[in-house]
Amino acid sequence: EAGVVQSPRYKIIEKKQPVAFWCNPISGHNTLYWYLQNLGQGPELLIRYENEEAVDDSQLPKDRFSAERLKGVDSTLKIQPAELGDSAVYLCASSLGGQGRENIQYFGAGTRLSVL
Amino acid sequence: GDSVTQMEGPVTLSEEAFLTINCTYTATGYPSLFWYVQYPGEGLQLLLKATKADDKGSNKGFEATYRKETTSFHLEKGSVQVSDSAVYFCALSDQGGAQKLVFGQGTRLTINP
Numbered sequence: 001e002a003g004v005v006q007s008p009r010y011k012i013i014e015k016k017q018p019v020a021f022w023c024n025p026i027s028g029h030n031t032l033y034w035y036l037q038n039l040g041q042g043p044e045l046l047i048r049y050e051n052e053e054a055v056d057d058s059q060l061p062k063d064r065f066s067a068e069r070l071k072g073v074d075s076t077l078k079i080q081p082a083e084l085g086d087s088a089v090y091l092c093a094s095s096l097g098g099q100g101r102e103n104i105q106y107f108g109a110g111t112r113l114s115v116l
Numbered sequence: 117g118d119s120v121t122q123m124e125g126p127v128t129l130s131e132e133a134f135l136t137i138n139c140t141y142t143a144t145g146y147p148s149l150f151w152y153v154q155y156p157g158e159g160l161q162l163l164l165k166a167t168k169a170d171d172k173g174s175n176k177g178f179e180a181t182y183r184k185e186t187t188s189f190h191l192e193k194g195s196v197q198v199s200d201s202a203v204y205f206c207a208l209s210d211q212g213g214a215q216k217l218v219f220g221q222g223t224r225l226t227i228n229p
Contacts, residue, residue, distance in 0.1 A: 004159070033216070042120075042205050042219025043160070056216065091159065105217060107152075107160040 004108035012114045018080035021111045025094030034077050035091040087115045118143040122220035137191040137223050139206035147208040149189040154203045198227045
């Protein structure tokens with residue numbers, strides 16, 4: 001069974017340029033998460049989707065970041081314009097969903113963004 | 117808000133040594149607790165979990181016990197191998213696993229042969 005797939009794995013851009021990351025969750029997983037991982041730190045949630053609805057986007061900097069999950073399957077995270085401080089690893093995760101305490105999040109390999 | 121504090125790294129051990137990585141948490145309610153591992157160039161993988169007090173999670177020789185009285189979830193392994201070299205993250209999830217994970221800062225572990 002395929003895991004969470006993210007692309008690209010690496011992206012180098014100049015500041016003020018736009019950038020987009022793509023995530024395909026595990027088949028059948030209703031919940032999709034985007035996390036930001038700064039160097040030497042643990043991941044922090046940016047946004048969580050239940051199917052196509054964003055149910056927690058309180059930590060998403062909405063002035064420059066946007067995300068979509070139009071058909072409740074794959075998702076795109078966009079930054080426009082990128083700033084030097086956006087250099088980090090962007091992680092996507094998925095889970096079956098629901099309120100069960102056994103619900104497990106599975107992570108993709110991430111996209112490492114470098115803004116020059 | 118909820119938070120997780122991990123033992124600072126990096127940690128360097130010799131093969132077959134005993135490993136402990138400390139993790140304490142602050143949370144309202146009764147969170148689920150997790151250890152994730154990140155090998156070089158790979159994504160986060162769930163190592164083990166515990167969903168209620170006194171539960172012990174175990175996998176690949178690693179163990180951690182959910183201690184509500186000390187709000188801790190320390191990771192242990194009796195005999196580490198070179199292949200255990202990775203970054204280990206302690207995390208909690210409140211209201212069940214569907215909610216966001218709150219991670220510690222990670223502990224980099226290096227095992228020398």
